[in-house]
Amino acid sequence: MSAPTVKTRERLSEVRYEIRGELARRARELEAQGRKQIKLNIGNPGAFGFRAPEHLQRAIADHIADTDPYTHQQGLPAAREAIAAFHRQRGTPNASPERVFVGNGVSELIDLSLRALLNPGDEVLLPSPDYPLWSAATxxxxxxxxxxxCNPEDGFLPDPEQIEALVSPRTRAIVLINPNNPTGAAYPRALLEKIVAIAAKHRLLLMADEIYDSILYDDATFQPLAPLAGDLPCLSFGGLSKVHRACGWRVGWAVLSGDPMASGDFHHAMDLLGALRLCANVPGQFAIDAALHGEDTIAALCAPGGRLYEARRAVVDSVAASRHLELVTPAGALYAFPGVVGTAAKGFDDHAFALELLETEDVLVVPGSSFNVPYRNHFRVTLLPQPADVREVFTRIERVLDRHAERAEATGAARRVAAA
Incomplete structure (x- = not known):
């Protein structure tokens, strides 16, 4: 008699996370065969030689004897005060330690906050493209x-009129990812003010994923959402993973701002869910004060001559030299989102392209459709490799796209002959 099949939750069939999905598994299989892969699928600084700043490492080492017990479910009091002080400097209204939640990365807090907010069938307005964890957690x-x-022809910026047109009686929140993953768009103040007005009119929670807030290029600026939201409830997410290159420490936070009376029930719900998971990683919390109020270690990496800036330049130059690609130059974050155009785009499928690129050129990228867009002619790369490696990647990409263009031209010629 065979063992019974263990059934899984039906809604999992609706969830996609190709960043660590089928293509990443195939890359591991090829590595096991001795093939060297260039992986541009995950924004994981430590995998590309970046280190968390030394003063953050020292802050943890100096307090390692204090890290054995559980802490409060919302986080260490000193860490929450450091986060609240940082947000008060930004002008976040009612930023206090009592309204700060520390989690095992922003990922956990996204899930926890949506669990606190949603009833079955409730709707969340999300950008397309989005970071797919937001869709999955919803x-x-x-x-x-x-x-x-957020269309490429608009610089990947949203249209506030469309956002408002999508509001229904079941809408509970508007999510913004700024600077954006995967596109690198940075949202201007005037646009954010219009979105805040929509949230105020329809009594919606604002959820601002600002994990890349200090990763900016050229003259791009970052406008935090909470100061514009005023008394409107707003949940702002940040952490150590990207700006401070400490992904593995799993330290993120969420700050609930606005009128405390308007979000009291939501605050209590988040506190309850936080208590059910006991607490977040304790050692990493001792680095929060040093990260937010210590030396700035990211600006130099994003300035001309800095490694992230030069990797971005390598992407921009490579796309400009390509016969098959176009790009909205990323203003921030750690990614670029090129689009395939021209003859190579005819019959193009982003997943098939990514698989061919992996199988024939040993380069791993993420298909654009993984970020919940309706088109299939984009892909995402990280800006974390050395600039020379980025240029080599795009040389290999061009070879694959040349083959796509040749096949498309041959197909078109065959069709013309058949129609003659």
Whole structure:
């Protein structure tokens, strides 16, 4: 008699996370065969030789004897005060330690906050493209993602009129990712003010994923959302993973701002869910004060001559030299989102392209459709490799796209002959 099949949750069939999905598994198989891969699928600074700043490492080492016990479910008091002080400097209204939640990375806090907010069938307005964890967490907490489009022809910036048109009686929140993953768009103040007005009119929670807030290039600026939201409830997310290159420490935070009376029930719900998971990683919390109020270690990496800036320059130059690619130059974050155009785009499928690139050129990228867009002619790369490696990657990409263009031209010629 065979063992019974263990069934899984049905809604998992709606969830996608190709960043660590089928293509990444195939890359590991090829590595096991002795093939060297260039992986541009994950924004993981430590995998490319970046280190968390030394003063953050020292802060943890100096307090390692204090890290054995559980802490408060919302985080260490000193860490929460450091986060609140940082947000008060930004002008965040009612930023206090009592309204700060420390989690095992922003990822956990996204899931926790949506679990605190949503009833079955409730809707969340998400950008398209989005970071797919937002869609997954909405679905797995019995909500419904509703996408507002951020088109490349608009610089990947959203249209506030479309956002408002999507609001329904079931809408509970508007999510913004700024600077954006995967596109690198940085949202201007005037646009954010219009989105705040929509949230105020329809009594919606604002959820601002600002994990890349200090990763900016050229003359781009970052405008935090909470100061513009005023008394409107706003949940702002940040952490150590990207700006401070400490992904493995799993330290993120969420700050609930606005009128405390308007978000009291939501605050208590988040506190309850935080208590159910006991507490977040304790050692990493001792680095928060040093990260937010110590030496700036990211600006030099994003300035001309800095490694991130020069990797971005390598992407921009490579796309400009390509016969098959176009790019909205990223203003911030750690990614670029090129689009395939021209003959190579005819019949193009981003997943098939990514698989061919992996199998024939040993380069791993993420198909653009993984970020919940309706088109299939984009892909995402990280800006973390050395600039020379980035240029080599795009040389290999061009070879694959040359083959796509040749096949498309041959198909078109065959069709013309058949029609003659």
């Amino acid at each position: 679905i797995l907490n019995d909500g419904r993602p509703v996408y507002y489009t």
